[in-house]
Amino acid sequence: MPTLNLAPAxxxxxxxxxxxxxxxxxxxxxxxxxxxxxTLARNVADFERLALHQRILKDVSARTxxxxxxxxxxTFPLALSPVGLSGMMARRGEAAARRVANGFGIPYCLxxxxxxxxxxVGAAATGPFWFQLYMIxxxxxxxxxxxxxxxxxxxxLVLTVDLPVVGARYRDVRxxxxxxxGLWADLRKGPISYVLHPAWVIDVGLRGGPHVLGNVxxxxxxxxxxxxxxxxxxxxxxxxxxxxxxxxxxxxxxxPFVIKGxxxxxxxxxxxxxxxxxxxxxxxxxxxxxxxxxSISMLPRIAEKVSGKLTILIDGGVRSGQDVLKALALxxxxxxxxxxxxxxxxxxxEKGLSNxxxxxxxxxxxxxxxxxxxxxxxIGPAVLDQASGIAM
Ligand code: FNR
Numbered sequence: 001m002p003t004l005n006l007a008p009a010x011x012x013x014x015x016x017x018x019x020x021x022x023x024x025x026x027x028x029x030x031x032x033x034x035x036x037x038x039t040l041a042r043n044v045a046d047f048e049r050l051a052l053h054q055r056i057l058k059d060v061s062a063r064t065x066x067x068x069x070x071x072x073x074x075t076f077p078l079a080l081s082p083v084g085l086s087g088m089m090a091r092r093g094e095a096a097a098r099r100v101a102n103g104f105g106i107p108y109c110l111x112x113x114x115x116x117x118x119x120x121v122g123a124a125a126t127g128p129f130w131f132q133l134y135m136i137x138x139x140x141x142x143x144x145x146x147x148x149x150x151x152x153x154x155x156x157l158v159l160t161v162d163l164p165v166v167g168a169r170y171r172d173v174r175x176x177x178x179x180x181x182g183l184w185a186d187l188r189k190g191p192i193s194y195v196l197h198p199a200w201v202i203d204v205g206l207r208g209g210p211h212v213l214g215n216v217x218x219x220x221x222x223x224x225x226x227x228x229x230x231x232x233x234x235x236x237x238x239x240x241x242x243x244x245x246x247x248x249x250x251x252x253x254x255x256p257f258v259i260k261g262x263x264x265x266x267x268x269x270x271x272x273x274x275x276x277x278x279x280x281x282x283x284x285x286x287x288x289x290x291x292x293x294x295s296i297s298m299l300p301r302i303a304e305k306v307s308g309k310l311t312i313l314i315d316g317g318v319r320s321g322q323d324v325l326k327a328l329a330l331x332x333x334x335x336x337x338x339x340x341x342x343x344x345x346x347x348x349x350e351k352g353l354s355n356x357x358x359x360x361x362x363x364x365x366x367x368x369x370x371x372x373x374x375x376x377x378x379i380g381p382a383v384l385d386q387a388s389g390i391a392m
Contacts, residue, residue, distance in 0.1 A: 008348060011319045011340040014356060017347025018089075021200050023193035025175035026089055030342055033286035034167035039294065040286030043317030046294040050326045051385040055372030064375045065365050069311065069334050070156050070256045070277065072128040075105030076361050077334035077376060078324050080341045081285075081315045082132035082158065082260075087115020089346040091208035095124035097345060100353045102127025104361075109158055109336070110215075112136075112145065113233060117214030122152025130156040132260065133249070134163065134233075135241040141219040146252045148215075157253045158280065159246070162261025164239040167288040246274050258313070263292060268302040271310065278311035278333075285316050285338050296327065303331025321363025325371070328379040 008014050019027050033040030067077035080101050086093035094116035101108035107128035110121050118131065131149035136142040149157060172178040194201050213220070213229045220232040250257050260280035262268050271279050281295050281302055295316035303312055314327050315336035327335040344356040368374065371383035 008344075008352065008355070009359065011343060011356070014340065014343040014347045014352060017352070018343040020347070021197060022089060022346055023197050023200060025172075025177050025193060026085075026200075028171035028175055029085070029169075029177055030083075030089060030339060030346070032169050032171035033290065034169055034288055035290035036170075037286060037290065039283055039290050039292050042294040043283070043286055043296070044319060045317075046296045047317045047319065047323045047326060050296070052322065052325070052367065052371055053383055053385040054370055058372040058374075060369035060372065060374055062374060063365055063368055065361060065368070067334060067376045069107065069313075070128075072107065072155065073105075074107070074128070074334075076321075076324065076364050077328065077332075078318075078357075078360060078364075079107040079128075079130070079313070079334060079336045080109060081282075081336040081338035082109045082111035082114075082130075082160070083338050083342050084111045084113035085115065085213075086111070086342050086345070087208065087214075088204065088211060089342055090349070091204045092116055092120070093342070093345055094121050096350050097341060097353065098127075098129055099125045100345070100350050100357065101341075102129070104354065104357045106357070107156070109156075110154070112215055113213055113229075114215055115211055115213060117217075118145075118148045118152040118154070120214060122154070128156075129154050130158050130258075132158040132160055134160055135238045135245060135249075136219075136236050137238045138219060138236060139248075141216070141236075142249075143252050144218070145215060146249070150253070150255070156256045156258055156278075157249070158258045158260050159249060160260045160284075161241065162263070162282065162284050162288050163237060164241060166234065166237075167284075167290065169287060243270060243274055246276070250276075258311070261288075262302065263295065263298050265298075265301045265305045268306045272306045276310060278313060279306070280336065281312065281314040281332070282316055296323075296330065299327065299330045299332060307331055321360040321365070322367045324360065324364050325367045325379060325383060328376070329381055329383045 065076040067074050094114045098108040098121050102125040107130055109130040109132050111132050112134045131154040256277045258278035259271050259276050261282050262279040263283050281299050283292050295314050299314055311333050313334045314332045318335045318337040324335040344353040373379055
């Protein structure tokens with residue numbers, strides 16, 4: 001007998017709901033990766049290939065899942081990665097994500113390229129709120145964004161460094177979303193995709209506006225269509241950024257400073273020398289340099305170089321509470337997820353995201369118990385079965 005699919009349980013379930021609800025070009029923008037999507041698939045597959053090491057009879061009746069990141073006590077060591085345009089995928093998506101994440105006791109990281117502004121998200125909840133910055137050629141705009149992030153109560157600045165140029169995403173090319181043309185530019189003309197997704201049109205398209213990019217709109221002159229913003233982002237994200245620029249940003253910011261997009265041990269060491277507070281091991285969810293190794297497969301070599309010198313976070317392919325456990329086992333202090341939180345929010349609203357976070361927490365806690373650990377601080381390589389893991 002086929003399973004009754006009455007309630008979503010896993011990330012795959014939420015993905016299906018999001019696919020049903022969102023216009024095709026938006027779903028593809030969220031779901032896809034660069035070129036042949038080889039790295040995107042690797043990110044997930046390499047987590048799956050890691051086997052857990054089951055242990056028994058260890059009194060696991062009391063367990064502590066909490067962890068501290070950048071001075072904040074969290075329900076468990078997970079944060080929501082910055083996802084641009086999430087306010088197009090769910091109604092006021094960025095403010096909603098912060099509300100749910102903070103309600104659950106974990107941090108939310110807001111992208112520079114968001115619909116909801118720093119000010120809107122800043123006022124949406126209380127709890128750890130991080131801001132992700134791209135280095136903007138217009139340094140005045142960049143300094144202003146940093147000042148606004150401080151004023152809005154952001155506690156950590158995350159500088160994304162793996163997008164000095166943009167990797168082509170074939171699904172976006174096919175949908176003509178890349179380059180700011182076609183459907184994307186024609187939002188107001190209502191392509192067929194809108195007709196097929198009336199719930200999104202009413203909830204997000206009509207009731208969820210305005211759909212400008214709230215963080216950057218003060219700096220984009222005469223922008224009226226998403227294509228104008230896209231053109232601005234393509235011309236303003238600075239490909240000349242180098243290690244020498246970090247000092248300027250750190251001085252402007254003055255708080256915990258994290259670099260996102262580290263995928264090599266050499267760069268991790270350079271980041272430690274530069275004195276940053278943390279790194280996010282990431283390949284941008286397989287959306288940039290297709291063909292690079294998965295984040296999780298690079299983590300052990302990176303942790304070996306910089307463990308104890310800075311906070312190590314990882315994203316790319318985290319699809320369950322077990323994956324959070326696996327990331328900690330290989331040297332991360334915390335894990336982050338991108339697409340899954342948007343699938344849940346876009347597919348099933350704030351309740352959906354809240355349920356997904358609860359599922360991750362439960363799975364993390366149960367997996368701790370069944371690998372014989374009772375406190376987050378005890379998680380190490382011993383929870384993995386080295387013999388059947390990926391080649392490190
Ligand atoms: C992203 N990501 C991203 N990262 C960032 O630093 N700034 C951004 O604006 C965006 N925008 C963005 C849009 C979309 C649609 C996706 C899917 C991703 C990358 C994101 O923060 C994170 O690194 C990956 O999503 C992690 O991989 P998973 O969890 O999606 O597999």
